[in-house]
Amino acid sequence: MTMKKNIILLFIAFAFCGCSTDYTVLKSVEGVVLTADSSIKITGETVTFTVKDNNNNDVTGEADFSVNGSPIEGNTLTSSETGDFKIKAVIGTVSDTITVHYHDGSETNFVKRVLIEDYTGTWCGYCPRVAYGIELAKQQSDKVVAVSIHRPSSNVSSSVYDPYNYDTSELENTLGAEGYPKGFLNRKTQWTFPEPENIAQVIGLTQGNNPKMGLALETSVSGSTMNVNVNVKFSSNFSNLKLVVYVLENGLIYDQHNYTTYYDGVDLLEDFHHNHVLRAVLTPLLGEAIDSSETVVNNVYTKSFSVPVPANIANAANIEFVAFVIDANGNAVNVREAFPNVSQDFEEL
Structure with missing residues (x-):
């Protein structure tokens, strides 16, 4: 019995070994x-x-x-x-x-950004209030686009001299607000005083219904030449639109008067960093008309600029571009910012 049992066990072992050499695991296709x-x-x-x-x-x-x-x-x-x-x-x-x-394109929405135009001056002791408000707004949202418009005099002998002064009188005359500082949202809505305590007003303009228009910029700065392509895409039919394109500069260092409690209430703010400073406007200040044949569903309107770097730019590496489209009432519909040497996609939703 013992020999017979051993023979049976050897046969079984051989059978299993023989099968294993021919066995292949098939690739599962379940749950593709x-x-x-x-x-x-x-x-x-x-x-x-x-x-x-x-x-x-x-x-x-x-x-x-x-x-x-x-x-x-x-x-x-x-x-x-x-x-x-x-x-x-x-x-x-x-x-x-x-x-x-x-x-057909009409269901496309775009990221909604808000434009802040800050009318300011290095001589203006109350102007840091709006600058501080902009810093707070940018901390809360990456959809805030700021432009710092320095006013009102380039006369070095004037008590209101500002080395970065840019004459925007044509625009300011349409606002119905005198004096400085003054902050305007999407061009025509005044930012409520005191601005740092009304951040919700800014952030609120990035919320709600998304616009049926988006912008994408292609930029380059090479040597003394700037190239900017502003692309505007539409998912609804518009009319009476205008394009505005700004050239800004960041990192400008100059003393800033401060009569406010912000920035620790210090006056002077020595070597203050001035950012988003308006240096040039590539279109008319009140906008360049976009033909209504271009502002239709699913169309992309492109405006190209190839111009010298403005002579007042201290450092071309610190250039910033801002483009926005305004409606017939002068309100900004949407806005986009870009630094040099970028190619943006449309922010479609």
Whole structure:
């Protein structure tokens, strides 16, 4: 019995060893995951699909795709029609269905930014109040775009001399507010005094309904030349719009009078850092008209500038560009800032 039992055990062991040499683990295709690079597209744009297995391996090339039940070639879809398109992928098993929505451009929204124009002066002891308010607003939101407009005299003998003075009388005459400082939001709304205690007024203008217009800038500064392309995209039809483009400078150092309790209540604020200082306007100050044929759904309007670096710029590395579009009443609809040598995308939502 013992020998017979041993023979049986050897046979079983051989059988198992023999099978193991031919056994292959098959790749699982259960639970394949289908994704699209975007769930919302404008007609004419292409959406690309990807399929991955449970181990995050890309198996797109092995999959077959269908749209609304009909097979398609490849893993992309382009549609000239609006509506919802239901997509599935098959690779040994069927994926969950995903939906891609195509629209004509009118459903696109853009990030909403707020413009602050701060009318100030190095001689103006109460002006640090608005500057401090801008710092607080920027701490709360990255959607705040500030412009510091220094006023009112370039006469070195004047008691209101400011080395960074830029004459904006044409604009100020439309505001109905005298004296300095004065802060205006989106060009025509006065920032309520005291500005540092009314940050909510600024942040509130970044909230609510998003605009149907967005901006994207392409900028470069090379040697003594600045190149700026301002691109404006529309997801609604507009009329009577104007474009304004500013050149600013950061990091300017000059003493600032301070009669306020802000900045520790110190007067003088020696070697004060003046940022976002207006140095040039590439368009008319009150805006350059955009033809109504350009301000229509899904169109991109482009305005290009190639101009010398302004002579009053102390350091070209500190240049900042700000572009915004104003409506027929002079209110800023949306705004964007950019530093040199960048290429921005539209901030579509």
